Amino acid sequence: MNTSLHDRHIEPQILAGLNGDNWHLADYVKRGGYDALKKILNDKITPEFIIAELKVSALRGRGGAGFPTGLKWSFMPRLFPGQKYLVCNSDEGEPGTFKDRDILRYNPHALIEGMIIGGYAMGISVGYNYIHGEIWAEYERFEEALEEARAAGFVGQNILGSGFSFELHAFHGYGAYICGEETALLESLEGKKGLPRFKPPFPASYGLYGKPTTINNSETFSAVPWIIRNGGEAFLKVGKPNNGGTKIFSISGDVTYPGNYEIPLGTPFAKLLEIAGGMRDGKKLKAVIPGGSSAPVIPAEAMMATNMDYDAIAKAGSMLGSGAVIVMDETRCMVKSLLRLSYFYFEESCGQCTPCREGTGWMYRVVHRIEHGQGRMEDLDLLNSVADNIQGRTICALGDAAAMPVRAFIKHFHDEFVYHVEHKHCLVPTYV
Ligand SMILES: Cc1cc2nc3c(=O)[nH]c(=O)nc-3n(C[C@H](O)[C@H](O)[C@H](O)COP(=O)(O)O)c2cc1C
Numbered sequence: 001m002n003t004s005l006h007d008r009h010i011e012p013q014i015l016a017g018l019n020g021d022n023w024h025l026a027d028y029v030k031r032g033g034y035d036a037l038k039k040i041l042n043d044k045i046t047p048e049f050i051i052a053e054l055k056v057s058a059l060r061g062r063g064g065a066g067f068p069t070g071l072k073w074s075f076m077p078r079l080f081p082g083q084k085y086l087v088c089n090s091d092e093g094e095p096g097t098f099k100d101r102d103i104l105r106y107n108p109h110a111l112i113e114g115m116i117i118g119g120y121a122m123g124i125s126v127g128y129n130y131i132h133g134e135i136w137a138e139y140e141r142f143e144e145a146l147e148e149a150r151a152a153g154f155v156g157q158n159i160l161g162s163g164f165s166f167e168l169h170a171f172h173g174y175g176a177y178i179c180g181e182e183t184a185l186l187e188s189l190e191g192k193k194g195l196p197r198f199k200p201p202f203p204a205s206y207g208l209y210g211k212p213t214t215i216n217n218s219e220t221f222s223a224v225p226w227i228i229r230n231g232g233e234a235f236l237k238v239g240k241p242n243n244g245g246t247k248i249f250s251i252s253g254d255v256t257y258p259g260n261y262e263i264p265l266g267t268p269f270a271k272l273l274e275i276a277g278g279m280r281d282g283k284k285l286k287a288v289i290p291g292g293s294s295a296p297v298i299p300a301e302a303m304m305a306t307n308m309d310y311d312a313i314a315k316a317g318s319m320l321g322s323g324a325v326i327v328m329d330e331t332r333c334m335v336k337s338l339l340r341l342s343y344f345y346f347e348e349s350c351g352q353c354t355p356c357r358e359g360t361g362w363m364y365r366v367v368h369r370i371e372h373g374q375g376r377m378e379d380l381d382l383l384n385s386v387a388d389n390i391q392g393r394t395i396c397a398l399g400d401a402a403a404m405p406v407r408a409f410i411k412h413f414h415d416e417f418v419y420h421v422e423h424k425h426c427l428v429p430t431y432v
């Protein structure tokens, strides 16, 4: 873990006081771990009460869309008599995002406890944690923690003699970005190719093996025990209205101390930058991608005036997404940055829908020719037109994720793209 996390975090709820050695069950219990679950089972707290607390807390899904978790849990038909499933999304393939693997590594029991509480609140007896296929150590760590929880009677049949049973399994995924999209994840979990499904039907009615399923991100589940221990109101107060709690930001790029920082939602971006040690080598900030590669880029001035929460970032024209903050300094070429992003989406498109399959390839090729001195002025309109023809016309949101950065880069750094076309080389002289 980035050591700077420990001395720099502010009011952390998930990554608090962790040093890499204290992930075990005994350490977690010392920190108040499994108290929330014990309280629920001993005091026979009702599922309705848990969901109401989540609604009060304004916990929003940490996987990207920021959907209110309490509301999502209320969609699960709890009294449906057949099999239902709970799924944790630890796929984490979005470029710039590296927070969920730290949860698996340093605080796996918070995630496990959050899932068991989810199972109880939604009347679900089986859960899976889908872990990105390229991370082995974290998968093994989670398996070890699960074993500890099972041996202590927190997972399995008749948990702590309460009559409530919840089986939880780890599933090592396939390492494809698209497998993080919830319906592709379900296909993959069923042993099939990770191809997104049409929605509706949504997973709450037709999920894993066609059964009602709730899917949440690892960080979302990990926040739940704190909420139950301290109350929804306390969580809400840590953040700001409609944006409860802390959020883990994975900050990377041109900062002095890249790493994960857990800070209250609503913290000014300028403060987060300061916590990460400021700009590396004293360079000037040029732009920030505030929520993972899918989030539209924001120029420096606007970013410095923005707070880090879902609503403020949306107001600034982007998305908080997964909380992956990619910082770019004055030496970064925006055409080259867009080229890298376009290539990623072109590579990762699953190919099911024509606008995404063909459009991502076209966007990559057009940005490639601009970057390599063969661009035409019409290419800027062409790129916007291809983006228009992808966005909102595909089965899943990967199409939108590919189109939105293209529009934002051209909008905010138009002069730099024009310079590339006219001069056939980069405007940024010190670019390396
Ligand atoms: C292309 C694509 C990739 C995604 N990857 C992830 C991911 O790696 N992890 C994640 O939690 N959500 C990812 N999502 C969002 C999920 O589909 C889903 O909304 C999320 O897991 C729900 O959890 P939450 O409500 O707790 O945020 C992705 C979405 C898309 C369109």
Ligand code: SF4
Pocket: 178, 195, 196, 348, 349, 350, 351, 352, 353, 354, 356, 357, 394, 395, 396, 397, 398, 399
């Ligand atoms: S939008 Fe792209 S990734 Fe999503 S289903 Fe269509 S082709 Fe596949």
